[in-house]
Amino acid sequence: MPKAATRPVVLTGDRTTGSLHLGHYVGSLKSRLVLQEDHRQFLLLADAQALTDNGDDPARIRRNVIEVALDYLAVGIDPEKSVICVQSCLPALAELTMLYMNFVTVSRLERNPTVKQEIVQRGFQRDIPAGFLCYPVSQAADITAFKAGLVPVGEDQLPMIEQSNEIARRINRHVGRELLPEAGALVSCVGRLPGIDGRSKMSKSAGNAIPLSATPAEISAAVQAMFTDPGHLRVSDPGRVEGNVVFTYLDAFDGSPDLADLKAHYRRGGLGDTVLKKRLDACLQALLAPIRERRAAFAKQPDFVMDVVRAGTARAAVLTQQTLDEVRAALGLFSFGGG
Amino acid sequence: MPKAATRPVVLTGDRTTGSLHLGHYVGSLKSRLVLQEDHRQFLLLADAQALTDNGDDPARIRRNVIEVALDYLAVGIDPEKSVICVQSCLPALAELTMLYMNFVTVSRLERNPTVKQEIVQRGFQRDIPAGFLCYPVSQAADITAFKAGLVPVGEDQLPMIEQSNEIARRINRHVGRELLPEAGALVSCVGRLPGIDGRSKMSKSAGNAIPLSATPAEISAAVQAMFTDPGHLRVSDPGRVEGNVVFTYLDAFDGSPDLADLKAHYRRGGLGDTVLKKRLDACLQALLAPIRERRAAFAKQPDFVMDVVRAGTARAAVLTQQTLDEVRAALGLFSFGGG
Structure with a gap:
């Protein structure tokens, strides 16, 4: 697909904390069906990020990797058009995160409005896992590793894009060229779907959600x-x-x-x-x-689903490793190739 | 070498911020010559860790990877007995760090006496890079990835071993078995060699050091x-x-x-x-x-030195990847193998 290279890259995805529901459908899945027609769309099954506030229950996070992939396929995500990949199986993302962590201060992360709000929501207070504080850096690694030009977000997630672009600019300034593109935020014009009880947000844990697989x-x-x-x-x-x-x-x-x-x-x-x-x-x-x-129907073909996710992750691995290699080379890190 | 597996594992190494001097010789190199005789000794060229407080000068960190390797070979480190490897070329270390960051709180890292002291020494105050705050987690990844039983340290570095063991215990408790061994600290009985000016510490940047390569x-x-x-x-x-x-x-x-x-x-x-x-x-x-x-003599054989470091890094890559695979499996992370 020679045309593919010129299509704008979209990165999006979901924490694999549970299977998806109507809120996801309205808020993001629907627009992904449109985006995949004329964008290179990557859907990240964000299990590593899910672990930053679910470190005590990795089994649930693991299980939901395939559940969310099933939801994607069920709503019409086409693996020929969108790349479905598993975050924790992309080592370049961890390596980029580690490199970027040297370009962000702790106080900058503590000032992140989204992180601040989520710390309150999750009742972390002083017991914030280090991984949670640093997850905006991990997101910056995701966004830049795919060289995403467009990231669909809710309004409350805008500080994340800002943080990612700030890191991209710092790296670009440091290496003296536009190595990493800045990402534009595609802010959803659809408000958040309330739960059936009228509470602010539909969520599985609140028991007020209608899952996509509901009978x-x-x-x-x-x-x-x-x-x-x-x-x-x-x-x-x-x-x-x-x-x-x-x-x-x-x-x-x-x-x-x-x-x-x-x-x-x-x-x-x-x-x-x-x-x-x-x-x-x-x-x-x-x-x-x-x-x-x-x-x-897809749930009856677990090998097919696994193959889709495996192939997507392999494609994503090539792309993200390439970005890591570029960042390492531009920053002048050690390599056995160039010495 | 069937006996190798039973020899205790020692992990040590140096930040690649400059070539080594007499202070390193007295403080660590000399004892490594002894340790390599009856231990499986891994020497980590810690370029990734060096970047946590030298993010602005990666070129120096890169250059000194080979300079420090030359110092090792010059003092008599035998690549048949000790494994010399490059930290930033071992992706499993970054991946383990990311996983461990979910098992350590920010306030625990802020309480780390070594980090506290070094924040003052480096004048970071509130502008601490996130990578610097989290470097004890990265060290825990190093220590546990090699399953080191013994880590030679100065007394001021003891909190690092403590932090690493704390993480190992949390992971072990979480998975219900002794997956990661705790490391013992081999505290040097030699005091720190002062600089030639009588100042507390010999260091290249203070201009009070005698390098191993001095004429x-x-x-x-x-x-x-x-x-x-x-x-x-x-x-x-x-x-x-x-x-x-x-x-x-x-x-x-x-x-x-x-x-x-x-x-x-x-x-x-x-x-x-x-x-x-x-x-x-x-x-x-x-x-x-x-x-x-x-x-x-070694400096005249750059290909030999590069080969030593390449072979050591390849050996370390196998070992650290194996530990990562074990940790991922024990925590129950997603894998394409087991689903």
Whole structure:
């Protein structure tokens, strides 16, 4: 593929902490299906990064490498178009991280807003694992190793791209040329999908997520349990649309032109939650049925899935090793070739 | 060599910040000559660690990889008995470091007395490179990757061994068996050799060192410039032995039984610095002449030296990769082999 070299490189991926859910679908998977058509897209199964805050449960992280790969294939990621690879099987990433760690100060890492926020979320306080503090450096290694021009992120992850570009600039300044490209952030315009309980974020651990592999009954149960408007007691009562998870999901997954009318009707009163939920249920069943079926089909071919991930990791290994070699040579590290 | 496997493993080495001097000879090289006779000794040319506080000058670090290897060969390190290898050419060390960083907290690293002291010495204050803060983790990776049972250290480096053993214990506890041996510290009983100016430490950067490659004229000039007793103005004056660098060096390098008499004579008065310095000069010339000659001879065979280092690094690569594979498997990381 001679044209491949000129297509912009996108790096994205997921921590392998659990299988993916509807939040991932809306937030990232959907756009990856578009991106893979005219970009060189690398999907990193970020098991090493997942270990920085799950050091006590590596078995879960390992198991989910293949689960997430299955999710990718299930939603339509095409291994001919996107490269699926395992982070911890790419030694060049660890080596680049170690080199970059000499170009970032501890206080700079401590000031990273994303890290700061996540330290609070995870309740680490003073017991932050060193790997967690340094994970922005590891991300910079990922981004630059693939020479990614574009990294899809949520708004809260922007400081990570900034940190990566800062390191790239420091290295470039140090070696006197544009060795490492800076990455642009592709900020998702889709807001985060709330959990079915209306809490801020859909997450498996909070038990408020609809996994991509959910059965029809699980989907229906989740929709039934969904948070609407606690003040909307009778059908005839006026209802609130804002903060009503069913409407948020309809916005995200239905998107029909008559949604505006539906919202107006709900606000006026006279539209019951049951009607709404039926509509959402049908919509989610239609979305997830083919994904679930493809997932089940791929799950029956573990050798094929393993081969996809193996081949992707081998391609990524060549590319990342090449970048490492370039960085080592440019910084003037020892080599047996050049002495 | 079936016996090799039962010989205790020693890991030692040097940051490749400059070629070695008499301080290294007394402090470590001499004992390595003994250790290599009945240990499996690995000498790590620690260029990656040197970069943690010399990130701005990688060219110097690179150059000195071969300079230090030359010093090793010059003093009599036998590549048939000791393995000389380059740290930055062993990817397993970077990968182990990354894994271990999840088992050490930032505050634990900040409490490390050696790191604390070195932060002050290097004037880093708040601008500590992340790589520098984490270098005890990198040392733990070195020590455990070679499964070293014995690590020769100065007393000020004891916290490093402690940190390494702490990580080994955490990993062992985590995996439920003695995967990584704890290392014993072989504390040098020789005090640090002062610089010729009487300052605490001989170092190339302080300009108070006698390099192993010093010419006869350089040795003599260094001995001439050596700090003695500033109060010892006339030969007949009583002189101080304590803090008198010439005596410190005679203790370290001469060691004849009549040194005690010489000291007594100096203390009484009547013994001139010139006599002392002549004696030390002769002693150092005799010590350094064969080292300098062997060094010059090896320097004329750069291919041989490169081959020694290449072969040593290849051996070390096999060993360290094996440990990495064991750690990954024991922690349950993803692998294409076992799934």
